[in-house]
Amino acid sequence: xxxxxxxxxxxxxxxxxxxxxxxxxxxxxxxxxxxxxxxxxxxxxxxxxxxxxxxxxxxxxxxxxxxxxxxxxxxxxxxxxxxxxxxxxxxxxxxxxxxxxxxxxxxxxxxxxxxxxxxxxxxxxxxxxxxxxxxxxxxxxxxxxxxxxxxxxxxxxxxxxxxxxxxxxxxxxxxxxxxxxxxxxxxxxxxxxxxxxxxxxxxxxxxxxxxxxxxxxxxxxxxxxxxxxxxxxxxxxxxxxxxxxxxxxxxxxxxxxxxxxxxxxxxxxxxxxxxxxxxxxxxxxxxxxxxxxxxxxxxxxxxxxxxxxxxxxxxxxxxxxxxxxxxxxxxxxxxxxxxxxxxxxxxxxxxxxxxxxxxxxxxxxxxxxxxxxxxxxxxxxxxxxxxxxxxxxxxxxxxxxxxxxxxxxxxxxxxxxxxxxxxxxxxxxxxxxxxxxxxxxxxxxxxxxxxxxxxxxxxxxxxxxxxxxxxxxxxxxxxxxxxxxxxxxxxxxxxxxxxxxxxxxxxxxxxxxxxxxxxxxxxxxxxxxxxxxxxxxxxxxxxxxxxxxxxxxxxxxxxxxxxxxxxxxxxxxxxxxxxxxxxxxxxxxxxxxxxxxxxxx
Numbered sequence: 001x002x003x004x005x006x007x008x009x010x011x012x013x014x015x016x017x018x019x020x021x022x023x024x025x026x027x028x029x030x031x032x033x034x035x036x037x038x039x040x041x042x043x044x045x046x047x048x049x050x051x052x053x054x055x056x057x058x059x060x061x062x063x064x065x066x067x068x069x070x071x072x073x074x075x076x077x078x079x080x081x082x083x084x085x086x087x088x089x090x091x092x093x094x095x096x097x098x099x100x101x102x103x104x105x106x107x108x109x110x111x112x113x114x115x116x117x118x119x120x121x122x123x124x125x126x127x128x129x130x131x132x133x134x135x136x137x138x139x140x141x142x143x144x145x146x147x148x149x150x151x152x153x154x155x156x157x158x159x160x161x162x163x164x165x166x167x168x169x170x171x172x173x174x175x176x177x178x179x180x181x182x183x184x185x186x187x188x189x190x191x192x193x194x195x196x197x198x199x200x201x202x203x204x205x206x207x208x209x210x211x212x213x214x215x216x217x218x219x220x221x222x223x224x225x226x227x228x229x230x231x232x233x234x235x236x237x238x239x240x241x242x243x244x245x246x247x248x249x250x251x252x253x254x255x256x257x258x259x260x261x262x263x264x265x266x267x268x269x270x271x272x273x274x275x276x277x278x279x280x281x282x283x284x285x286x287x288x289x290x291x292x293x294x295x296x297x298x299x300x301x302x303x304x305x306x307x308x309x310x311x312x313x314x315x316x317x318x319x320x321x322x323x324x325x326x327x328x329x330x331x332x333x334x335x336x337x338x339x340x341x342x343x344x345x346x347x348x349x350x351x352x353x354x355x356x357x358x359x360x361x362x363x364x365x366x367x368x369x370x371x372x373x374x375x376x377x378x379x380x381x382x383x384x385x386x387x388x389x390x391x392x393x394x395x396x397x398x399x400x401x402x403x404x405x406x407x408x409x410x411x412x413x414x415x416x417x418x419x420x421x422x423x424x425x426x427x428x429x430x431x432x433x434x435x436x437x438x439x440x441x442x443x444x445x446x447x448x449x450x451x452x453x454x455x456x457x458x459x460x461x462x463x464x465x466x467x468x469x470x471x472x473x474x475x476x477x478x479x480x481x482x483x484x485x486x487x488x489x490x491x492x493x494x495x496x497x498x499x500x501x502x503x504x505x506x507x508x509x510x511x512x513x514x515x516x517x518x519x520x521x522x523x524x525x526x527x528x529x530x531x532x533x534x535x536x537x538x539x540x541x542x543x544x545x546x547x548x549x550x551x552x553x554x555x556x557x558x559x560x561x562x563x564x565x566x567x568x569x570x571x572x573x574x575x576x577x578x579x580x581x582x583x584x585x586x587x588x589x590x591x592x593x594x595x596x597x598x599x600x601x
Contacts, residue, residue, distance in 0.1 A: 020060055021059070021060035024055075025052055025053065025056040028041070028052050028056065029041045029052065075087050075088070075330070075333075076330070078330075079326060080326070081325075082232040082233070084326045084329055085230075085231065085329075086232050088329055091333055092337070093329070093332075093337060094214075094228075094229045095229075095230050095329055096328075096358055097190065097191075097192035097230045097236075097323045097324070098191065098262065098322060098323050099192050099193065099320060099358060100161055100189070100194075100260060100359065101162045101317040101319060101359070102159050102162070102317060102318050102360065102431070103132055103159065103160040103269065103317040104155075104160075104313065104315060104428040104429075104431065105155060105158075105159075105160060105311045105312060106150070106311070106312045107309060108148055108150045108151060108309070109140075109149055109309050109310070110308055111146065112142045112305060114142055114143065114144060114145045115299070116139060116140075116142075116299060117141075117299055117301050118138065118139045118298040118300050119134055119137065119139075119278075119300075119301055119306070119309070120137060120280060120281070120301070121136050121196075121281075121290075122258070122280075122286070123138075123279065123281060123306065124164055124280075125160060125311055126277040126278075126279065127277075130162070130269060131163060131164045131267075132161065132162050132163075133160065133161055133165055133281075134160065135161055135196075135260065137300075138154060140153060140154045155430070156433065157429070157430055157433045159430045159431065160311075161260055162263060162267035162268075163260045163261050163262040164260070165194075165258050165260055165261070165281055166258065166260075167256070167257075167285060167286065168257040168258065170254055170256055170285070171256075172252065172255075173240075173249035173252065173255060174249075174251055175252075175253075177248060178216075178240065178241065178242050178248075179240045179248075180237055180239050181239075181255060181257070182231075182236070182237055182238075183195075183235060183238060183259070184235055185234075185235060185236060186233065186235055188261055189263070189264050190236070190259050190261055191259070191260040191261075191262055191359075192230070194259060194260035195228055195236065195238075195257065195259050196257070196258045196259075197210045197226050197238060198255070198256040198257075198258075198289050198293070199224070199255055200253065200254040200256070200292075201250065201253050202252035202254075207256070207288065207289045207292035207293060208292070208293065210226050211224065211226075212226060212228055213226070214227075214341050215341070216245045216246040219246045220245075220246075221241070221247070223245075223246050225241070225246050225247075226238050226239060226241075226246070234323070236259075238255075238257065256289060258286070262320065264320060265319075265320060267317070267320070268317050268319060268320070269313065269316065269317050270316035278306035278307065278309055279303075279306075280306065315428065318359060318360060319417055320359070332351060332354060336351045336352070336355055339351055339352065341442065342444075343443040343444065344444060346366040346367070346368060349412065349439075349443075350365065350366050352439070352442065353412065353435065356438060357434075357435055357438075360414075360417060360431050360434070360435070361414045361427070362417045362505060363414075363415045363509045364414045364510075365413045365510045365511070366410055366411065366412055367410075367452065367572075368411075369408070371411075372452070375570065375571065375572065379455065379570060379572070383552070383555060383559045385555065385558065408446055408447055408448060409447070409448050409450050410443070410449050410450070411450055411452045412450070412451050413452045413454050415454050415510065416431070426453045426454075427451065432451050435449075452572065454510060455552060455554075455570070455572055455573045455574070456553055456554075456576060457575045457576075458551050458575075458577075459503065459514065459577050459578065460474070460549050460577065461546070461547065461549070461586055462534070462548055462550075463534055463535075463536045463541065463543055463547055463549075464562055465562075473536060473537050473538060474536055474586075475535050475537055475586055476532060476535075476586060476588070477532065477533050477542075477590060478492075478523075478529055478531075478532040478589050478590070479591070480529065480530055480589060480591050481529070482530075484528035484530075485528075486528030491529060494526045495523055495583075495587055496583045496587070498519060498522045499580070500580065500583075502514065503576060503577040508574065508575055510569075510572060511568075511569050511570060511572070512569050512573075512574070513566060513568050513569070514566065514567040514568075515566055516564065516567065517566055519546070520545070532545070533545065534546055535588075546564065547563070547564055548562070548564070548567070549561075550563060
């Protein structure tokens with residue numbers, strides 16, 4: 001048999017990805033025809049033609065998967081959640097799932113006997129069909145026997161989580177190393193941070209609560225802990241030890257799992273309420289578990305005593321947080337990996353807070369003592385506040401979250417997640433306590449954690465020489481071009497969309513650059529816009545272009561200026577647009593009427 005020079009049929013290095021089943025089949029047939037050894041390849045249905053079809057279509061399938069996964073195997077290029085989830089597993093990163101809304105409250109009691117009482121975990125507080133639950137036992141002291149008494153300590157330290165706890169079917173252990181229990185919650189809104197696991201050993205026949213750990217590799221052989229991870233199929237994997245790292249489940253051990261199921265966006269509340277509709281979680285299995293884990297002999301309230309408690313929400317609930325996206329994982333996973341579950345540097349703290357309290361905060365910065373004095377305190381001195389550490393919010397943070405010394409502190413500046421009912425707000429004492437308590441076991445021993453409240457900066461249409469804040473004193477007047485047939489309302493909506501995009505609570509960050517130049521250009525590029533100007537409502541004075549008034553709503557007289565240029569905020573400042581929901585009332589569209597000339601056709 002003679003051989004053909006292989007260079008005659010040379011294919012480019014990346015040419016193989018261009019073949020499909022039919023083109024590859026034709027290439028094989030042509031090669032066989034050139035060699036003139038076989039002829040059956042030209043007859044459909046022959047054995048040789050069938051073999052060629054099998055090869056061609058198998059190759060086509062392999063090329064499809066190659067094209068689909070060639071970039072998906074890289075951390076920097078992956079776009080599919082399933083692939084990104086698998087990739088970051090190598091970094092021991094655990095993607096965040098859905099996080100329910102939370103609610104701070106003011107609690108009071110009337111008619112309870114004097115003494116120490118405990119609200120059992122998973123107790124439900126119902127508001128017009130919307131359920132909020134306690135995720136732990138809540139112990140409080142009643143100091144008076146009859147009168148209505150505010151439970152200040154409970155109100156300051158604890159939060160309610162929207163949803164009701166569900167009991168997953170009991171799992172019987174097989175006794176294998178690192179036994180894995182898959183919790184099928186793919187079609188359920190389950191709060192990522194509210195899973196509880198209890199184990200009844202076959203040997204002792206008593207329920208014990210297991211504690212979650214970031215990584216079983218960090219635990220000793222008898223640690224009664226588990227590792228939980230949201231896998232690529234949006235199901236939770238609960239992994240136990242192997243008697244080297246974490247206690248191994250023995251054959252016949254029983255595993256009970258409880259998780260918080262959320263109502264999603266339907267569970268967000270805003271109006272203040274008072275209710276006594278408390279309901280205990282009382283399945284037979286749970287009552288048995290609660291009795292076994294109550295080693296401190298807590299005095300749990302019964303259903304009758306629960307009706308003597310009253311709850312009023314201190315503010316609207318936070319908005320739920322959707323599961324982590326691919327881009328969010330790409331941003332956070334390297335930072336968390338570098339920290340190695342230790343809180344040492346400012347970046348370590350920031351990554352930890354973002355990863356574990358995404359349902360509470362939208363952005364966070366962490367200052368050391370140097371940044372605190374040279375940046376944060378300096379800002380107050382620069383605007384004329386002589387004793388910034390004696391202001392109301394500074395004193396609150398100092399008293400509740402700091403020891404007597406004012407050094408070796410990690411200062412957390414956190415912006416709460418947006419609510420539908422507030423322009424700007426601060427973390428509540430209960431939310432700060434929740435974050436602080438979690439950090440204690442991970443932070444450096446010599447460092448204390450405290451809080452600084454962000455400095456909010458309000459933006460609104462302004463005019464030179466106008467320094468009155470909090471009122472809509474200026475209007476943006478847009479003149480349409482003479483030939484434009486664009487609807488006035490469409491132009492107004494486009495301008496509103498531009499401003500909402502640049503001041504979106506979910507997108508702006510602490511220390512944000514407000515790109516006024518970009519805003520001006522985007523407005524100018526709207527179809528139909530000719531020119532625009534800022535007009536004072538009180539005097540009618542007109543100013544060409546767009547002017548912004550910027551001020552600190554807490555100290556408006558000290559920090560207030562007008563600008564037409566970009567604004568670079570300090571790393572502790574967070575921007576918002578004043579009364580952004582009423583932008584339509586601040587924008588006026590007028591038409592231009594010029595000289596018309598005849599047009600020859």
